[in-house]
Amino acid sequence: MQGTFRLKKKLENILFILLCSSLGFYIFFCPAFKIFADPATLLKLHRIFLVNDSYDPSTGDVYCRVPDSGKEEVEAAVTAARDAFLGWSSKSPQERSQIMNKLADLIEHDLEAFAQAESKDQGKTITFARTVDIPRAAYNFRFFASSILHHTTECTQMDHMDCMHYTVRTPVGIAGLISPWNLPLYLLTWKIAPAIASGNTVIAKPSEMTSVTAWMMCKLLGKAGIPPGVVNIVFGTGPKAGEAIVSHPDVPLISFTGSTLTAQHIRERSAPYCKKLSLELGGKNPAIIFEDANLDQCIPTTVRSSFANQGEICLCTSRIFVQRSIYNEFLKRFVEEARKWKVGSPSDPTASMGALISKEHLEKVKNYVKKARAEGARILCGEGVDSLALPTRNQNGYFMLPTVIAEVKDESCCMQEEIFGPVTCVVLFDTEEEVIKRANGIKYGLAATIWSSNVGHVHRVAKRLQAGLVWTNCWLVRELNLPFGGMKASGIGREGAKESYEFFTEVKTITIKH
Numbered sequence: 079m080q081g082t083f084r085l086k087k088k089l090e091n092i093l094f095i096l097l098c099s100s101l102g103f104y105i106f107f108c109p110a111f112k113i114f115a116d117p118a119t120l121l122k123l124h125r126i127f128l129v130n131d132s133y134d135p136s137t138g139d140v141y142c143r144v145p146d147s148g149k150e151e152v153e154a155a156v157t158a159a160r161d162a163f164l165g166w167s168s169k170s171p172q173e174r175s176q177i178m179n180k181l182a183d184l185i186e187h188d189l190e191a192f193a194q195a196e197s198k199d200q201g202k203t204i205t206f207a208r209t210v211d212i213p214r215a216a217y218n219f220r221f222f223a224s225s226i227l228h229h230t231t232e233c234t235q236m237d238h239m240d241c242m243h244y245t246v247r248t249p250v251g252i253a254g255l256i257s258p259w260n261l262p263l264y265l266l267t268w269k270i271a272p273a274i275a276s277g278n279t280v281i282a283k284p285s286e287m288t289s290v291t292a293w294m295m296c297k298l299l300g301k302a303g304i305p306p307g308v309v310n311i312v313f314g315t316g317p318k319a320g321e322a323i324v325s326h327p328d329v330p331l332i333s334f335t336g337s338t339l340t341a342q343h344i345r346e347r348s349a350p351y352c353k354k355l356s357l358e359l360g361g362k363n364p365a366i367i368f369e370d371a372n373l374d375q376c377i378p379t380t381v382r383s384s385f386a387n388q389g390e391i392c393l394c395t396s397r398i399f400v401q402r403s404i405y406n407e408f409l410k411r412f413v414e415e416a417r418k419w420k421v422g423s424p425s426d427p428t429a430s431m432g433a434l435i436s437k438e439h440l441e442k443v444k445n446y447v448k449k450a451r452a453e454g455a456r457i458l459c460g461e462g463v464d465s466l467a468l469p470t471r472n473q474n475g476y477f478m479l480p481t482v483i484a485e486v487k488d489e490s491c492c493m494q495e496e497i498f499g500p501v502t503c504v505v506l507f508d509t510e511e512e513v514i515k516r517a518n519g520i521k522y523g524l525a526a527t528i529w530s531s532n533v534g535h536v537h538r539v540a541k542r543l544q545a546g547l548v549w550t551n552c553w554l555v556r557e558l559n560l561p562f563g564g565m566k567a568s569g570i571g572r573e574g575a576k577e578s579y580e581f582f583t584e585v586k587t588i589t590i591k592h
């Protein structure tokens with residue numbers, strides 16, 4: 079059935095896009111964007127790859143096709159990246175910075191087109207794409223274009239030996255960058271920007287489920303002045319294209335954002351080559367709400383931290399611990415606020431939530447709610463409780479209401495596993511000591527939120543929580559200069575101005591006897 083459909087579509091649509099930018103060869107067939115093939119390039123390269131279907135999550139229809147690249151394309155990209163390395167790494171930081179700022183200008187110039195594409199491809203609301211994803215993608219280039227100008231190295235003296243020592247930093251070489259589907263261009267550029275700012279060339283792979291904005295960005299690379307071979311984007315699946323990057327002997331460094339399970343696989347595959355790894359993985363983030371919290375601020379923010387981007391942000395809150403004396407009031411007000419969130423077509427500017435990424439993912443998320451119900455938990459709103467009204471054209475889309483679960487045990491899979499959807503659990507606690515232990519009682523350690531007006535609570539609890547990021551009385555206020563990343567199964571390494579620079583460079587200590 080699927081095969082017949084694909085074949086029919088292939089015959090129906092004879093317009094292919096072949097793009098051979100900074101080298102990755104890619105063929106992208108995308109009638110939705112009405113972009114036409116360049117027949118000359120197509121003939122020259124004689125390459126037509128198999129394609130993967132990419133769905134519009136808001137309708138459930140196949141709306142474009144992405145290439146199914148593998149070893150061969152990665153090999154070509156590595157060759158291009160190797161050839162470009164000397165030229166790019168020899169440029170001054172100022173020259174690289176200028177080019178990256180130009181790329182940021184171009185993304186900003188096309189912000190609306192990028193936002194529309196991201197929203198359609200991923201299912202997120204147009205408002206979120208317009209105000210978060212694309213501005214941040216442009217800012218990632220600006221940020222690292224600026225920070226690269228300000229690094230210094232160390233120097234120490236050893237007068238009794240007539241020696242001085244200093245360090246130099248050099249780019250690592252070809253960086254392999256792999257990103258997930260939830261914040262497609264935002265996270266891909268968060269890796270590309272520091273890598274190229276530091277003088278590396280890159281092979282980057284976006285998620286096969288959300289390739290469109292990466293492909294759009296490819297068209298801007300040349301215009302920005304990025305030389306061919308510096309940024310090579312390979313489109314394809316994890317097991318084929320991703321695996322080929324991870325196990326390529328000439329890619330000494332992998333920066334990966336995605337699931338903990340895939341990261342385990344990447345560690346195994348890259349181990350024989352001793353690759354440098356940065357792993358940004360899943361989370362199961364607690365919010366701890368003490369009885370002296372300002373609920374007027376806490377409740378809307380915690381609803382947002384639970385359901386923003388359909389709950390598909392690694393930093394979303396999914397376990398809410400509320401102190402006993404305010405538990406009932408909190409629950410009532412929290413559910414009222416969650417019910418105000420409108421689920422609708424991603425293009426609807428009044429929608430707070432769009433569609434989830436895929437049919438399979440929607441089923442997975444709904445299954446967690448089923449399991450919670452079977453375990454005796456109470457579903458207070460959302461899935462199975464409230465009805466979801468959608469426009470006719472979105473009836474087959476992957477939508478789900480914000481869902482709040484109460485009276486769920488800490489051992490339940492809903493409290494232990496990353497759901498990565500619009501589902502949050504609310505439980506009560508009595509003491510500070512107890513809540514720290516329970517909040518830490520999972521395998522993940524990415525982010526946490528504390529709500530209290532007692533500065534002592536805030537400092538004590540923040541220090542003891544096993545999380546790479548702790549927000550108090552706020553959520554998702556990011557300072558890109560400072561380290562970002564998780565503990566335990568949430569990752570290895572940190573990203574940020576200094577951390578990313580250190581990751582994407584090798585340090586060498588040089589001793590001079592005088």
Ligand code: NAD
Pocket residue numbers: 256257258259260261265283284285286314315316317319320321324335336337338339340341343344358359360361391392496498524564568569
């Ligand atoms: P995923 O692990 O399935 O895929 C991530 C990327 O890895 C994709 O590009 C995929 O094609 C690729 N991949 C898959 N298998 C591979 C393999 N064998 N070898 C190499 N590459 C492979 O994750 P996802 O479902 O796309 O994203 C959701 C996950 O990402 C969630 O767990 C979420 O918490 C996590 N995430 C973490 C952060 C963070 O900063 N910590 C940010 C966003 C998302």
